[in-house]
Amino acid sequence: MFERFTERARKAIVLAQEEARRLNHGYVGTEHLLLGLLRQEEGVAARTLNSLGVTLKEAREQIESMVGRGEEGTADQPPFTPRSKKVLEFALREAVQFEDAYAGAGHILLSLVKETNGTAAIALSHLGVTPEEASVEITQRLTVADPEDSAYARSLRAxxxxxxxxxxxxxxxxxxxxxxxxxxxxxxxxxxxxxxxxxxxxxxxxxxxxxxxxxxxxxxxxxxxxxxxxxxxxxxxxxxxxxxxxxxxxxxxxxxxxxxxxxxxxxxxxxxxxx
Missing domain, CATH: 3.30.1130.10 (GTP cyclohydrolase I, C-terminal domain/NADPH-dependent 7-cyano-7-deazaguanine reductase, N-terminal domain)
Structure with missing residues (x-):
């Protein structure tokens, strides 16, 4: 499945795994995907969240207050939860709707905020960002050319x-x-x-x-x-x-x-x- 994501989106997924390990969590949930997106400051997802007043530091604090830290000795490759898998699958569908050849970080973020029962969306709501507000902002950014995609992905867009x-x-x-x-x-x-x-x-x-x-x-x-x-x-x-x-x-x-x-x-x- 990951071969259908842009290079930057795959990097965000790797960073999400790092965030899960940092918190000693034995799984990769939607909250970790959110943090992985925020760690890529130059990406469209991070820029969208920053424009809505969400920073990596604040998101980390909010998520840790919600789910806490796990015990030491968690797996090096924590598995994705069913909900985070669903988010990634729907990110691919979002890319199709935008007629994009590959799913980028922006598509992952759009899928995240639409999964309103996920920890990521709930954390964003505590930080003052509603799913509707985030959807509008990211959709606007996805409708124009954005350097988030790799050159190869952009060449395939048409x-x-x-x-x-x-x-x-x-x-x-x-x-x-x-x-x-x-x-x-x-x-x-x-x-x-x-x-x-x-x-x-x-x-x-x-x-x-x-x-x-x-x-x-x-x-x-x-x-x-x-x-x-x-x-x-x-x-x-x-x-x-x-x-x-x-x-x-x-x-x-x-x-x-x-x-x-x-x-x-x-x-x-x-x-x-x-x-």
């Missing part, structure tokens, strides 16, 4: 591409009743996905839409299911598993022959799937 596959017609056995599933019937699949594209002009630098089409069609044509939602979920999972470069995919599956006593052109279900 290479996050959105592609659409529209009107893929497949025939599969789908329906609640046995009669509906007796013969294959037509489904329409629309797929929109975001992926990282390379800078070259070769097929290996992108996601081959032909391969995506064939994979999705092959999956549905060999499957049998009762609900459209089942087919939709299978397509979403299959696309993310089969194409590592794809960051997220929105899948719409439409049943064209609807067994109701009304005139209707189709019934659709749609969902977005993210890593």
């Amino acid at each position: 290479s996050v591409v959105r592609a659409r596959v529209e009107g893929l017609l497949v025939h599969t056995r789908c329906g609640v009743t046995d009669e509906e599933r007796a013969l294959p019937q037509a489904l329409r699949v629309d797929l929109e996905y975001m992926y990282r594209a390379g800078e070259g002009d070769e097929i290996e630098e992108t996601v081959d839409y032909g391969a995506v089409l064939q994979n999705v069609a092959g999956l549905l044509e060999r499957e049998e299911f009762r609900l459209l939602e089942t087919g939709m979920r299978r397509v979403g999972g299959h696309v993310l598993e089969g194409f590592p470069a794809i960051l997220e995919a929105t899948v719409r599956v439409t049943k064209l022959n609807v067994p109701v006593a009304r005139v209707v052109s189709g019934v659709s279900v749609e969902a977005t799937f993210r890593r």
Whole structure:
């Protein structure tokens, strides 16, 4: 997972581990991630927090007053708590929302303040910073170019591409009743996905839409299911598993022959799937 973070974000995570060891804590929680971000004074996260009146010294004092110090002899590599893992996973999603190729320290901070039940967010509230206030400030800073990202990450920023596959017609056995599933019937699949594209002009630098089409069609044509939602979920999972470069995919599956006593052109279900 960490290979999808910028160099500075990875450094902040290492510093968070150091903060956990400094406090003799046998885990890395959201509070340690916050301190790791603050230790990088030149980063967008630290600058955002400083602009809101939060310093490393004050944050350390507040966090220590809340959680205290542990006993000597804690692990050299303390594990991340489920909540801190969640924060890091959602930081990757924040990067996707900003169409950034890598998650930076700013994305981690945005994810931290949105995890309102975490120790980091609670500590910030005690220091006079609300989640809403912090979210607005960091979002404003993330919408402009910032030197926080490495040169490599910045070069890839414009290479996050959105592609659409529209009107893929497949025939599969789908329906609640046995009669509906007796013969294959037509489904329409629309797929929109975001992926990282390379800078070259070769097929290996992108996601081959032909391969995506064939994979999705092959999956549905060999499957049998009762609900459209089942087919939709299978397509979403299959696309993310089969194409590592794809960051997220929105899948719409439409049943064209609807067994109701009304005139209707189709019934659709749609969902977005993210890593």
